[in-house]
Amino acid sequence: MVFDSGIDLFLASPERWLWSLAVLPIIGFYLIRTRTRRVRVSQLSFWSEILPGPRKGVWGRLPKRWLSLFAQLLILGLIIGALLEPRSQSAGRQPRQVIVVVDNSASMQSRAGGGNRLRLAVQRAEEILNSLKEEDRVAIIAAAQTAEIVCGFTEFVTIARDSLRAIQPTAMPLDYDQALKVAGSLSREPQSDEIFFITDGCFDREHATQWQASKSVSVSIVGTPQPNLAITRFQTRRDPLEPAGYQTSVEVAAFSSESFPLSARLRIEREGSLVDVFPLRLSPGETWRKELAGISAAGGVWRAALEIEDALSLDNHAFAVLPPRSTRRVLLVSDQPSSYLLQAFEALPLVEVTTTTIPQAGTEAAWEVGDAGDGQESTFDLTVFHRVVPAILPPGSVLVIDPAEDGCCWRLGRSVADARLQTARSRVTWSGDETHPVVRNVNFGDLVFPVLSTLQADWRATPLIETLDGQPTVLLVPRNLDVLQAGGERVRGRQAERLTARPVIVWTMPIGQGVLPFRTAFPLLIANIVDWISRDDQAWQPAIATGTVFSGKVWSEIGVFAQRSESEMQNAFPLGSARQPVADRRLGSANPAASPSVAVNLTNASESNLAAAKSIPTNARSEPRPGFRPLWWILIWCGVGLLLLEWYCFQRRIVS
């Protein structure tokens, strides 16, 4: 029902018109009270009414009675009017739909005004709530890497306020676009809904595509610029050249809007042992980087800590996990074990060699578990057959030296006399280097074999070393083509499974003929082969950033996490939390082959730049639009006032 009063009103609850029937008893009481009736009075009263004299005018009593009736009807009308819920149809007086997005990312934990920036943001949000009036609806979103709707649209500010105060800070960076996406999903009327984004401005604005693009978002900045030193990168990984080597990189940045430098000490530890301490003195905007290199087969947890009391402590710690370099297990199978071959392997670091002879007839060989090229586990990383031709290849990498006959995946070619060798021109190049890693740095300049068998190259095989006339003597035979192409190239899911299928290297060059130059090149070849087959193993377990989604989990806390089961990740190093550390602080799970620990750090320059807020112009609409009181609420107070006035007038006989 629309009440066309010409003042653009409509009634939200017109069915309550029935309550206007309450005027009937009011009027009835008045009529009953003022009717002419026979009244027994005293003689004095009678004669005072009959005899002339100063008489109270009828005309004086009538207005009082009418005034009384009018006042009562007016009061009733005000209350009934309020009950009908009159509302304005004009756009400016429509109920507001307000979405308040509160940034609870890592930077909001920085100190500010006796508390932290999150507290300031909550206060600012409460100011917005206080500006809301009846019929206005508000929703609250807490935004970090993920955005959470902590309170859906409600007209009850109390509910919204309780939800607001329950927002907890996180260690994650802010994803501005994601927050706006969630806020936008709530908004039914994008043209009129108001979105207030309360943040300190410390997030990656460069990649926030919605930043400055969305005109309907009012951004409110809290917090003042503060100087801050932060660890913005901390990673460790295995050296590509040295089997037991590692490289650790650390980066510290200074953020400040002032001009004075920031000083601190950076402490680097590995497994609790001090590695180094660096005194730092950085100018605002300066970045300090350091690469640490060393040799250690053991892995472990690295920790970097800035010894400084600054505004944000979250970024003063970082972790990195160095995978251990496991020993490469090599099995030498030969009917005539060569001490030279054995020594070549034993001379290599992190190589454990086991020798065995060929089994007796009727017995099962240890390696005869079938050509399980697709991911089956092998006891040995490399099985070397010296002058032995296995009927079935074991899983794992295989090196066949000087086979006397054809094998399951190679065929012998013709013999060549006075054979000189060269690195084969590979059809496929790896990275920018056009020689295969196996033959890198190997020089065959003066190498001559009196007699040398060659190999026939299957279309899938790649020659690595060949005679001068192109007859291959060392072949790389993959069990699956993908392995050949996988050198240095990350492969897709299906192919990734086949990475576990190891190649077969076959070479015909005998190692017992006493050719001196070959004795120089041979150990290098062996070292290259061992390095190559284990190149991608356990090279790097990168530290990830808070907010990363990994294995279906959003990583929101800083620390090192160890996996105890398929689905459970346990924090092995709680960072100053009230929780008790787990009893078992060993890294990794019971099965060492399972995924190792994961280091999670903030390492986000945007979050750590606490001076960023200074450079952000606030939106012109950062102040909430004033709400309007609903009419019924005003009518109620009018009714209260009129009731008091009428009471006063009645008691003073102004109305009767």
Next chain:
Amino acid sequence: MPQPIFSAWLWNEPRWLWLLPPALLVILWIQKTNLPGFSSPRRLVSLVLRCGIIALLILAATRPARVLPSTHRMTVFAVDVSDSIDAPAQSFVRDFLRQASSTAARELANQAVYLPFAATAGRPQQEWTDVVSFLGGGAAAAADREAIDGGLDYQATNLETALLAARALIPTSHVPRIVLVSDGNATQGNLEAALQSNHIPIDVVPVPSGQSPEVMVSAIDAPPKVRAGESFEVEVVVDANTDAEGVLDLYQDDVLVSDPVLRQIQTGENRFVFTCSADDQKHITLSARMRGLGTRDTRLDNNQISTSVRATGKLQTLLIDPDFESLNPLRWALESQEISVQIRPPQAAPDQLTDLQAFDCVVLSNVSATELTVRQIALLASYVEDLGGGLVMLGGDQAFGLGGYSNTPLEELSPVRSKFEKDRDDSGLAMVLVLDRSGSMGGQRMAMAKEAAIAATELLESRDMLGVLAFDTEFYWVSPLQSVQQRSDMIRRISTLTAGGGTNMYPAMRAAFVALQRADSPRKHCILLTDGISEAGDFLGLAAEMAQRQITVTAVAMGNEPDQGLLEDIARVGQGRFYACPDPQSVPQVFAKETMEAGQSSLLEEPFLPEWKQRSDVLSGIDLELAPFLLGQVATTAKPTSDWILSSDTGEPLLVWWRYGLGKTVAFTSDAKARWGVEWLDWSDFPTFWAQIIRHAARRQTAGGLDWFFEQSAGSGHLQVDVYDDSGGFMPDSQGALRVVDADLNTANYLFQPLGPGRHQTRFPIPQDTDCLLEVEFRSAGGAIASDSRRLMRRYPEEWKIRPPDYQTLRRIADQSGGRYAPSVAEIFTIAGPSAAQPFSLWPALLMIAICCFVVDVGVRRMGLAKFDGIS
């Protein structure tokens, strides 16, 4: 969202309660002076009632509410309507929704909403039949769909958007439930983020998609790099969910290299191997296509896939010359220096960036800008600037200014600038431009004509004269023949030219002749520009008369409509030149070339010996003292920031180069063939000289190496790179950038962020619907450079891949949200899980009580309490 508190009281504005005590005090104070003379009981009742009314009203103003458990439920059915939902799956969805809606109709307290989604969420529907109309929408015409679904993109599945949109539909006062009807194969969106922020139970109904017979070419695997001239294997992966047979074609750069034999396709994965060779190409595009499958294949869009292979080896050089046979000596010289050479005429120059990318260096030998299309010129600019290619410009009578390079990207690329030699002999030029302004010249044509006229104005010297005539059925002087000193006024007048009218060129041509005849200039030239067929006139007679008077006439035909034969004859008789310009954008170049050509004095055809201007290691080992004569060159001026290496003995630039963007350009103002360089062809250092020039200009060879780790999803690419130095270790202190160039030459740059020792990463949006080139370059603090490039081939959407339903993801959604996996229809509508709270405002009830109390109060005052009152 926090769990609602049931049976709780809420006060939204309790602060107004502070007005209650003062109000009551006022009532009490007023009551003290009781004039009406009520009896005590009556006074007390009246007081209590009045206080009660006031209290009720003030209480109502504080907006109290009572929170009670809500019995209303809303169930949002988020229905996947993307392309992966094939016909059998659509039937399943249809049946399910039919059952669900009939059950929902019986549940009075349950409200059901149906939300279709694919890449985005569609409009929520109240009826299940409306959602069903979305199924298969991807196959319908776009115009039809727009009216129904607002242009929903069916080529992707975004579960995140669907869940967010579904959640937004449910009011807080309703018990929420989301039912996700999908196959779970999300191709976009961050599902984890949506699940993290979700507190509504999601029941999951897995849709058994992928049952229609389907064969697709899912991958083509080839080594990213091969050595030039070598063969390599290419493996094509064909996935199928049914047995079939078809023909698998493999194309290498549009050439079919496979045998058209029928191949048996088995259910599952099928791999086919082909052998290809790199030959002399730099970049090879391999495309695999499956055909002839008949009814065993439902979708044909996923039957083709491409990849790119890069061949390393010899330097690849492209020589472009209109008279390409004359470049044979240069070709032989370069090939003797282990440089591969291809020679093409200008019209065969590459017009695709990926084709140009196959070469390390491009040589333009006496190529006029008018012989190249606008796109070819733009391609060259991008090739040098964005991709680091090398460009060598050789001189000739159609090169540099004489070739119309002015105001083209070629002039910007060139390290030299053309110059007139009128400075030498103080001779002036009088030129009249006769421009067609008929109605057909509207739009771009008129804009190009004006631009051409302005270009001519700017090129002329102050001692020259220029006039501009415009004609339609009549003619008028836009700018009379006058000295170019009034250049700005001329340009302003030219800018006012508009189109409209017929075409009658003869009177305008005669007016130009009359004006030129009167001009006092040794050189006189007239340029006619028209796009239509003029009314009749003695054009050839007039042209002959003009030629007799030493007035040359050039004719330019714009578009395909003009009478080109007539214009050609006019130019021939008028001893000028004829240009056909089907593309209006090439007209300004023609005018610039003509203006320079009319000057005709940029050529210096006198023998000279080259001299060092600035020694360079690039030409180390070349004994320039023994270099023979060159017989001519084009007069140019070296640009300020260029490296001027050689000059003539008269001080004119001969060899100049500079870096332009990522690449280099070299200008050699003489030529490398028999016209001016005839003696050089026999010079012993001729091959070495040019080989070293080419190697200097060519795309640099990289040091160290890069390992690429590339993933793409939802239109975004994530690239991680390991950077190695020459020794194989990580390149220290390196910084890198990624440049993405699409087929339209749009370029975007992205910086790499260091991730760890030797590892860098960047993210970038992948250009849609186009192939693109990815160029990566890293530089270390020590100056070492590692670079590499890859081609990213356009692929069909992930949505079109054969995949079984992702039951694992669907189950995880249900488990993580507290919902149920594959519930029955009846189970969906059973109340389970969290409930909702419905706050009820109490102020209306308080007002109603206040009204009742007020009526009683008035009654007490008017009527009194008979029991307690005496006589009233």
